[in-house]
Amino acid sequence: MNTYRIAVLAGDGIGPETMAATLPILRAAAHKFGFHLDLEEALVGGAAIDATGRALPEETLTVCRHSQAILFGAVGGPRWEALPPEKQPERAALLPLRRTFGLYANLRPISCYPELLSSSPLKTEIARGVDLLVVRELTGGLYFGQPKGTVMTDRGERAIDTLVYETSEIERVARVAFEAARARKKFVTLVDKANVLESSLLWRKTIRRIAADYTDVQLGFLYVDNAAMQLVRNPRQFDVLLCENLFGDILSDEAAALCGSLGMLPSASLGKARFGLYEPAGGSAPDIAGKGIANPSAEILCAALLLRYSLGEEKAALAIEAAFRATLSDGFRTPDIASDGAKTVGTEAFAQAILDRFENP
Numbered sequence: 001m002n003t004y005r006i007a008v009l010a011g012d013g014i015g016p017e018t019m020a021a022t023l024p025i026l027r028a029a030a031h032k033f034g035f036h037l038d039l040e041e042a043l044v045g046g047a048a049i050d051a052t053g054r055a056l057p058e059e060t061l062t063v064c065r066h067s068q069a070i071l072f073g074a075v076g077g078p079r080w081e082a083l084p085p086e087k088q089p090e091r092a093a094l095l096p097l098r099r100t101f102g103l104y105a106n107l108r109p110i111s112c113y114p115e116l117l118s119s120s121p122l123k124t125e126i127a128r129g130v131d132l133l134v135v136r137e138l139t140g141g142l143y144f145g146q147p148k149g150t151v152m153t154d155r156g157e158r159a160i161d162t163l164v165y166e167t168s169e170i171e172r173v174a175r176v177a178f179e180a181a182r183a184r185k186k187f188v189t190l191v192d193k194a195n196v197l198e199s200s201l202l203w204r205k206t207i208r209r210i211a212a213d214y215t216d217v218q219l220g221f222l223y224v225d226n227a228a229m230q231l232v233r234n235p236r237q238f239d240v241l242l243c244e245n246l247f248g249d250i251l252s253d254e255a256a257a258l259c260g261s262l263g264m265l266p267s268a269s270l271g272k273a274r275f276g277l278y279e280p281a282g283g284s285a286p287d288i289a290g291k292g293i294a295n296p297s298a299e300i301l302c303a304a305l306l307l308r309y310s311l312g313e314e315k316a317a318l319a320i321e322a323a324f325r326a327t328l329s330d331g332f333r334t335p336d337i338a339s340d341g342a343k344t345v346g347t348e349a350f351a352q353a354i355l356d357r358f359e360n361p
């Protein structure tokens with residue numbers, strides 16, 4: 001029997017709630033598909049700061065290093081916003097995790113499910129059939145570029161972030177996007193700001209060269225401001241959106257909302273090998289944390305992506321995704337996607353409905 005070790009980092013806010021809802025489904029998947037899962041829980045983010053003084057304790061890193069994948073909840077929240085920026089959960093835990101494990105490609109799959117068309121802020125005829133993948137570069141750009149920081153000058157404070165990319169960083173994530181497009185509708189759109197940014201020019205040049213290896217995939221270019229607008233005007237035109245780090249962050253939240261809720265968007269952060277960090281695109285949601293109403297779908301779909309990409313347990317991944325769809329079809333909704341005539345339930349009951357359909361499809 002295959003045995004896999006998974007680092008479980010629930011974190012802050014709704015993280016522990018959606019994680020608690022997800023683990024029984026993962027355990028059921030192991031039982032049903034005949035593998036063993038060692039789920040190793042570890043502290044991260046604000047919870048780790050409160051317990052140990054550090055957002056990413058060495059013990060947590062060790063658990064991650066000994067695992068095949070990380071299932072992540074969310075980190076951050078008002079409680080830790082007064083800390084120096086480099087000590088806050090996002091910058092001291094999440095970004096270092098991505099960087100330490102070389103997870104340069106973040107896949108964010110967004111589909112407008114027919115059951116949820118009434119939850120879209122768009123007109124039904126615009127939202128129907130939307131199915132796109134944001135491939136977000138995750139370890140470069142403004143998030144990590146040096147120099148970074150705030151210095152005092154004789155005119156007051158001066159804050160610096162650096163947008164820098166090297167050819168090799170663009171090449172490797174571009175290949176991920178082209179490969180993904182091959183298995184989809186064979187259309188990659190590079191989102192950039194090549195009318196202003198030097199780094200965008202390097203993205204365009206590099207993508208054009210890489211595209212020669214993927215002549216079966218069509219390539220398009222769009223400035224990011226136009227892309228944000230096209231996403232609400234006609235999102236069906238897109239297949240794979242390839243973005244540098246910050247543009248991908250912003251556009252993926254927008255795209256998630258078009259299909260109902262940020263609480264439904266999972267993501268896979270991948271590197272060269274099979275190891276991955278699976279993180280909902282949304283955050284700790286302080287406005288609803290502790291109320292038992294968070295949508296656990298993103299976390300549960302993260303578990304499915306983990307099974308697919310890091311463990312190669314495709315059948316288990318598909319079965320979780322099918323149970324999730326069946327739960328929507330049967331009318332279950334969390335408050336963020338509530339609609340007339342549907343059964344609005346909390347985090348636990350929604351996850352239980354998925355588990356029931358997973359066990360008895």
Ligand SMILES: NC(=O)c1ccc[n+]([C@@H]2O[C@H](COP(=O)([O-])OP(=O)(O)OC[C@H]3O[C@@H](n4cnc5c(N)ncnc54)[C@H](O)[C@@H]3O)[C@@H](O)[C@H]2O)c1
Binds near residue numbers: 073076285295
């Ligand atoms: N991966 C992460 O750990 C991650 C990602 C994004 C934001 N954050 C952090 O989370 C904190 C809050 O940030 P924010 O409020 O800007 O963004 P957020 O994503 O936490 O919340 C934005 C909105 O989406 C809603 N939402 C998000 N996930 C939901 C879910 N599963 N179910 C229902 N509704 C959901 C929230 O209630 C809120 O109204 C910040 O500290 C931020 O840095 C962490």
Ligand SMILES: CC(C)[C@H](C(=O)O)[C@@H](O)C(=O)O
Binds near residue numbers: 076091094249280283
């Ligand atoms: C919490 C934050 C650092 C993070 C990011 O910007 O990458 C989040 O918004 C995301 O989308 O994963």
Ligand SMILES: [Mg+2]
Binds near residue numbers: 249250253281
């Ligand atoms: Mg984000």
